[in-house]
Amino acid sequence: MSPDPDRRHDLLRELASIEHGDLLERLCxxxxxxxxxxxxxxxxxxxxxxxxxxASAGECARVLTEAEFDLxxxxxxxxxxxxxxxxxxxxxxxxxxxxxxxxxxxxxxxxSAIATLPLRLGAIRLGVAHVVRLQPGPLSDDAFAxxxxxxxxxxxxxxxxxxGLVNADFDDLLSASGTDRLRVHQATGMVAEILGCQMPDxxxxxxxxxxxxxxxxxxxxxxxxxxxxxxxxxx
Amino acid sequence: MSDPRTELxxxxxxxxxxxxxxxxxxxxxxxxxxxxxxxxxxAAAGVMVVDRSGELQVVAASDEDTHVLEVFELQRRQGPCYxxxxxxxxxxxxxxxxxxxxxxxxxxxxxxxxxxxxAVPLRFRGHGLGSLNVFGGSPHEVTxxxxxxxxxxxxLAAVGLAQQAAPVNPRDLAEEVETAIHGRIAxxxxxxxxxxxxxxxxxxxxxxxxxxxxTKQAFVRTIAHEVVSRQITAEQM
Numbered sequence: 001m002s003p004d005p006d007r008r009h010d011l012l013r014e015l016a017s018i019e020h021g022d023l024l025e026r027l028c029x030x031x032x033x034x035x036x037x038x039x040x041x042x043x044x045x046x047x048x049x050x051x052x053x054x055a056s057a058g059e060c061a062r063v064l065t066e067a068e069f070d071l072x073x074x075x076x077x078x079x080x081x082x083x084x085x086x087x088x089x090x091x092x093x094x095x096x097x098x099x100x101x102x103x104x105x106x107x108x109x110x111x112s113a114i115a116t117l118p119l120r121l122g123a124i125r126l127g128v129a130h131v132v133r134l135q136p137g138p139l140s141d142d143a144f145a146x147x148x149x150x151x152x153x154x155x156x157x158x159x160x161x162x163x164g165l166v167n168a169d170f171d172d173l174l175s176a177s178g179t180d181r182l183r184v185h186q187a188t189g190m191v192a193e194i195l196g197c198q199m200p201d202x203x204x205x206x207x208x209x210x211x212x213x214x215x216x217x218x219x220x221x222x223x224x225x226x227x228x229x230x231x232x233x234x235x
Numbered sequence: 236m237s238d239p240r241t242e243l244x245x246x247x248x249x250x251x252x253x254x255x256x257x258x259x260x261x262x263x264x265x266x267x268x269x270x271x272x273x274x275x276x277x278a279a280a281g282v283m284v285v286d287r288s289g290e291l292q293v294v295a296a297s298d299e300d301t302h303v304l305e306v307f308e309l310q311r312r313q314g315p316c317y318x319x320x321x322x323x324x325x326x327x328x329x330x331x332x333x334x335x336x337x338x339x340x341x342x343x344x345x346x347x348x349x350x351x352x353x354a355v356p357l358r359f360r361g362h363g364l365g366s367l368n369v370f371g372g373s374p375h376e377v378t379x380x381x382x383x384x385x386x387x388x389x390x391l392a393a394v395g396l397a398q399q400a401a402p403v404n405p406r407d408l409a410e411e412v413e414t415a416i417h418g419r420i421a422x423x424x425x426x427x428x429x430x431x432x433x434x435x436x437x438x439x440x441x442x443x444x445x446x447x448x449x450t451k452q453a454f455v456r457t458i459a460h461e462v463v464s465r466q467i468t469a470e471q472m
Binding site for chain 1 (some may be wrong): 413432
């Protein structure tokens with residue numbers, strides 16, 4: 001574990017230079033270039049099970065996610081069920097025993113290693129990110145740290161998209177996310193209770209409101225905690 | 236400070252007991268923070284772990300008051316906790332009012348009535364995991380035996396964090412740290428919900444969850460997830 005405070009900013013700079021595709025697709029391409037790996041995908045969960053592929057890059061990632069959804073098994077299902085990271089550095093019949101049919105299919109497609117990272121924020125579970133490689137072997141500590149940071153960026157990006165911020169400058173938003181402050185999460189819980197909605201919705205509404213008012217998320221959170229701001233169902 | 240001959244064994248026993256039972260790191264960290272306050276006769280203590288971006292995140296504090304949490308949180312990139320994590324050494328600031336380093340942190344700590352601060356690293360086999368931070372209510376020299384006591388308590392907690400990653404490798408250790416950070420965030424989300432449900436403060440919301448977790452012999456983190464998924468309400472606690 002070698003945390004580097006500037007690594008997130010470096011990754012955002014690299015992201016800005018990737019022009020084609022929507023935000024999540026660009027983040028998948030960022031993973032391919034920076035981890036590095038041969039494919040990456042973002043899988044969304046709903047009601048505790050994988051529900052759809054939001055984005056992918058690289059043919060091998062497409063093969064993996066298609067096999068998973070055709071067969072209803074695979075590392076995305078395993079990670080969602082266990083709420084843990086799933087790492088297979090050497091794919092073979094014994095390391096894929098938890099998802100044998102998908103394991104055989106992806107082996108046939110030349111995939112040798114898969115890392116599946118949960119996309120989460122506190123009690124919020126959004127889905128998983130796949131990092132797929134054709135060469136076997138463990139990811140180096142640095143590569144693994146990069147994969148984790150990109151999974152964080154994907155988590156932020158999915159939350160932005162859920163906030164309906166379609167015209168926003170995502171690169172700007174990602175560089176000031178606000179999710180590292182405890183009071184943002186306290187306020188999210190308060191808003192979820194006031195509106196009777198789920199935690200990701202509450203977070204999305206706070207984010208949209210902060211963006212509309214040009215306020216840092218943490219300042220809006222303070223106003224929520226101090227009861228200086230009202231949230232209604234019309235927000 | 237108080238006599239470590241009486242308080243320290245009790246604190247060590249509490250932490251060691253937690254290590255031989257099924258435990259969650261956040262609960263262990265709360266126990267560490269409260270034991271440290273007792274053993275060192277301190278005003279407050281907090282436990283921070285380093286996240287994947289290299290910033291320190293609060294996982295537990297002896298006092299759940301929002302302002303107290305904030306003064307720990309201010310140390311993500313500066314302060315005795317941060318310096319202790321970076322250097323792997325104990326940091327001793329016996330008089331905060333004479334402290335020029337860490338201006339934002341020092342100003343807020345003084346406003347909250349803290350006069351001294353020290354921090355010891357949480358580390359395991361060469362991996363810096365975070366640090367334990369202690370505040371005193373009056374300026375005084377923290378003795379080397381106080382620092383040793385704090386380090387002994389912190390080491391036990393570090394073993395606890397590493398034990399959950401067994402067999403220990405950096406990747407599993409990172410995963411345990413990650414679980415602790417998201418557990419703490421889930422607790423904050425649940426505090427917000429309970430505060431609105433029961434019309435109580437965030438601090439009282441934590442106490443409610445903590446007391447309920449004790450009666451159910453469950454982890455606070457588990458209760459927080461049940462609150463967020465609306466399996467349990469403030470009234471039912």
